[in-house]
Amino acid sequence: MWEEEEELQLKDTSRMIDVAFRIECKTLPYDHACDLSNEITKNLPWLLDDQLTGIQTLHGPESGNGWVRSEKEEIFLSKRTRLILRIPRGDIDKVRELENIEINVLGNNIKIGKSTTKTFLIVRDLISRFVLCDKDETEEEFLLGVKKELLNHGVSIKKAICGKAKSLTINGKSKITRSLMIADLSKENSVLLQDTGVGTGRIYGCGIFLPHKSIDAVSGFKED
Template identity: 40%
Template sequence: MYWQEESDNDQFVVPDNVLDLSFRIECKALPVDHAWALSKEIQRILPWFAEERLCGLHLIYGADSGNGWERPQGSDDTLYLSRRTRLQLRLPQARIDDAQALNGKTLHIQGMPLTIGSAKAHPLGITTTLYSRYVATDASNDEDQFLEQSLADLHRLRLRFKKILAGKEARFQGPDGPQSSRSLMVAGLSYEDAVTLQQHGVGPLRHRGFGLFVPHKTV
């Protein structure tokens, strides 16, 4: 864990050069590990998606629990979705219209159909604390090595922050074999730096759902 003392935060107007595009979907269930299959299907319809530096995929996570139901954790398990579930892409503003090509298409995720509907664009969050469920890392890295690499990535973006905390490990299958990840929380950001981190993320494989940050309400 990395820790500094707090400082005041200034108000900041979020720019619209990078947005989250949220699609309605019709999909009853997906594999918990759907990162590569979903990314591959999106690239089939949007061939530019993996080549654009600021493009990213939010993996479909679903609820953690509710009414006695616990979210499955195994990569081979099935994740059952509600009607409120959305498919979200993080995109540069110039690609928002191009991404509408997904509307009306049906993706096939390991034999499970996912039909995409209308979409709405949302600005990035104004927050001081961000969270990424999955930051790509080498399988041989322990928590300290992961934090060291994450600190280097954050400093490369010239970000000011007070705390970072590594969390759960997860493993995904990909075209080149297993891909390891850890969750990462970054707190004490200025609003401007929080937007920068949401725009750029940390680590590789944004188009497969890694390294994207979303607002975290509590530390």
């Protein structure tokens, strides 16, 4: 019982929170992050005021929730797909102004429905689908840069692995990103990294940490 109470207290310490909106949309191009962000911030321009505010890209079940890039460059969305914004807790009521509006992203209409809030899951392993990086840096250089940045947040990471470089279009320019998994985090650091993220570009879905698909995401974990 005390572990459950401890985790509830830790969740309440986070500055940010996820707000998940129901949507109606059948398909989207894989590379839609910037256009989705621009359409949402047209309706809620204040989202640009906080660099930690993030808009997650949309993913269908066949794309492995975003880890696998579609060969056809098109994503088929299911009724379970949610539009998720990571925002400061104090902005929950303001962000609900998105409910019941319709936006158009790259020729595809998206009807935005009701929303629910989601506190962070406290898990040992976190992953970010897209982390902006320099096109010329090696995997080792990328991971070293991540390690240095997280040390500035007071987080010393033990295990980290990155994926292959892939492109993402932001404001008409091709940017290079890598996926990133960080493992063996303490409970406190798990919450902290979901709060702060890594790198830049949260508003385009970059640097946002999510629970890795594992038993930890279901049942939490115990410290050794």
